[in-house]
Amino acid sequence: MIKKYREQFNKDFSEEKYQQFLSGLGQGYPDLAFRVAETPIFIPADLKEMLVTAGNEIIEFIKDSAFKALTRDAIPLVWEVPNENDHPHFLAFDFGICKDDAGQLVPMLIELQGFPSLYGFQLHLAEQYIKGFELDQTLTPLFNGLDRDTYIELLREVIVGKHQPHEVALMDLDAIHQKTAIDFFITADLLGIKILSLTDIFKEGDQLFYRENGVNVRLKRIYNRLIFDEVAEEPEIFMDCFDPRAELDVEWVTHPNWFYRISKYTMPFLKSKFVPETWFLNTLDTLPENLHDYVLKPLFSFAGMGVIIDVSRADIDKIEDPENWILQKKVQYEPAVISPSGGVKAEIRLLYLWPDGQEPRLCINLARLSRGKMIGVRYNKDFDWVGGTVGLMEP
Known part of the structure; x- marks a missing residue:
């Protein structure tokens, strides 16, 4: 998209460089369980500005005092968790990159989530693209003047809060075997928190614990990566650990109800030139x-x-x-990323962090490339220059 970077990248690209990049990306971490694209996206300033504007419009809607009442039916009663807080700690907005009638690239909202994404992995991915392909060192995946140190500090503030890292756990179902496990390990390295599966955690009274070196350790804050859909067919799993729907003396980051409130359910309420009917x-x-x-x-x-x-x-x-x-x-994606074998469709996810008592901040991005009918692995089998990637921007 930024022509000078795209042309130079394609000129210098080789399969050998790509394989070396993948090797560096995964070094010291579990094997990648998803495809990483051959290239980053080089986001031009005008598209970046529109993405920021589109995100701000959605943020204002979510911050409105009527939002909770409007989305009260979004949460399935069977999965409602008590003690919901005032706002989500994470927001993710997915935009397809399209072309308007004037031929300008524009973002169109596809979906949104009040749920964490790959906040650790995306920083690592951007650094590896820049290093592995010898890109301009000033290119960044970060917004709002953040650099590596200030981004990690903000991530720490949101996820760890006022607690000690060992009192905080990233939790998912069978965490270390999830497709996104590399993000879990990178996040744990950055922040020092634990990685726990749902069944690693047990309840005594209204408090949660895990065992380490034969000692029960109190868990005070959960960085929740568990999606209830994944356990819908086996609710008896909670009998072997703890039920998140119980009254618990624990802080949620983010509270599970926000997964439903900020979701496809929100789409019909949004009115914007960046949101399809x-x-x-x-x-x-x-x-x-x-x-x-x-x-x-x-x-x-x-x-x-x-x-x-x-x-x-x-x-x-x-x-x-x-x-x-x-x-x-339907959103008509524009094949705006030029690969050696033609145009590829792109989707950019804006990732926000929302610390307690503060305003939400746009921090980093996630991007995906596709040649199929939809963005996603099942629609892009046997293609190259597709998969997970990141948008890099000029400062």
Whole structure:
């Protein structure tokens, strides 16, 4: 996208450099369980400005005093967790990179999350791209004047808070075997916190503990990476550890309810030139005639599961719970990243940190490249110049 960097990168690229880059990226960490693209994205200043503006509009909506009331039905009763706090600690907004009628690249919102993403890995990934491909040292994945040290300090403030690192744990289901485990290990290295699986944690009274060297250690803060969808089919798992829905003397970063409040459920309420038309399916008295221009998404799923890309009336007629689905106008991705074999579609995720008592801050980004119908592994098998990456910007 920044022409001078793209042309130079493609000129200097080789498969050997790419393999050396991957080796450096994974050195000392678990094997990568997802594909990392051959290239970063070089985000131009005008696109960066539009991304920031689009993000700010969504932030203002989330900060509105009516937001909680508006999203009260977003949380499935079976997964509601008590003692919700005033705001999420993490925000992630996914924008497809498109082209407007004037031929300018513009971001269009695809999804949003009140849930953490790869805050540790993305910093590491950017550093490895710059080092491995000998890129301009001034390029950065960070926003708002942050550098490596100030970003890590902000990450520490949000995740560790006022506690000691050993009192804080990154928690997921079978954590060390998750596809994103490399991010967990990088985060633990940066902050000194524990990595624990759900079943490593047990409850005594209303307090949580884990065992280390034969000693029970009190857990005071959970950096939550567990998505309840992953345990929906086996709720008995909580019998072997603790149930997050119990009354607990523990701090959540971020509280699990925000996963549902800030999600596809929020999309129909957003009105912006950066947000495609979106409706709750049960609110539509008349369906659009051009259904092929829309996608149908279940509210309570993740990683693209259940999405119907080529919608027909028959698909809609089969749905028994239309209140749990949204109909969203398709976003036409522009193949804006030029690879040696043609254009590749891109998606950029803005990642925010929201410390207690402060304002949310746009910090870093995550990007993905695609040649398939959708962004995601299952739609990009057997392609090159696709996968996870990061946007680099001029300071």
